[in-house]
């Protein structure tokens with residue numbers, strides 16, 4: 001396979017950092033930019049970068065991910081949604097494949113079994129609305145080769161995340177209340193970077209759900225990675241922990257479509273294995 005030339009946005013983000021690390025270990029030529037070097041809202045800068053680099057792939061890791069702030073910050077819908085209109089158009093114009101990440105938060109959460117890619121989205125918060133708009137622009141762009149990976153509950157060494165927050169709190173407090181009625185697939189960004197690499201080397205196109213083999217509640221997740229801690233964990237319903245943005249309850253993404261095409265052992269990894277590996281660095 002020829003060396004892939006890859007442009008990455010949002011290079012200091014949690015997922016981008018692990019993707020860049022993964023790509024740097026392969027034969028790839030990586031051109032990564034932070035928001036000051038390449039603001040994805042600036043269509044002329046997006047075009048200028050693509051024109052001068054002429055990458056094979058444009059991996060868009062840039063996003064506005066502070067879910068609660070999305071409720072009031074109008075810029076969020078521009079970054080997560082509207083920017084994908086010009087990004088898609090420019091990628092199609094220069095025949096650059098677009099890799100983009102979406103979220104389980106495009107779904108309402110009123111399900112009893114894992115959600116398939118074809119399920120009709122119904123976001124219940126502004127972050128989900130923005131991400132869905134971004135997906136729509138990508139899918140509507142004629143002549144665009146794209147891969148959208150919908151992912152959920154990410155944690156990684158280079159970003160604010162549930163594992164680090166709860167670990168820190170568990171050292172400061174004797175008890176912690178954790179919601180037990182939101183269910184998903186806790187996914188490390190290191191694992192996701194491996195999935196992304198497999199997906200791009202196998203030339204996957206379209207929309208796929210990605211994550212580890214199994215799923216759990218936030219409470220079960222915390223109970224597992226804090227099993228050696230003295231901090232007492234108390235399960236609570238989401239209604240006892242109101243947040244500005246509503247969260248879907250059961251939003252487990254069904255990953256069987258990706259399993260069927262990748263046919264990889266990678267997707268047999270469990271969330272417990274991922275978090276164990278993550279905790280080894282502490």
Ligand SMILES: NC(=O)c1ccc[n+]([C@@H]2O[C@H](COP(=O)([O-])OP(=O)(O)OC[C@H]3O[C@@H](n4cnc5c(N)ncnc54)[C@H](OP(=O)(O)O)[C@@H]3O)[C@@H](O)[C@H]2O)c1
Nearest residue numbers: 010012013014015035039040062063065101103151154159
């Ligand atoms: N984190 C999760 O649990 C989760 C769940 C589902 C889906 N996702 C999706 O996965 C992808 C990666 O998420 P992540 O957790 O790695 O996010 P992240 O850590 O917040 O990284 C996003 C990066 O984008 C940058 N950025 C913001 N606005 C930008 C702009 N206008 N132009 C260029 N860069 C900009 C941010 O910079 P600043 O920090 O300086 O603003 C940040 O470095 C996103 O598409 C996200 O929606 C994440």
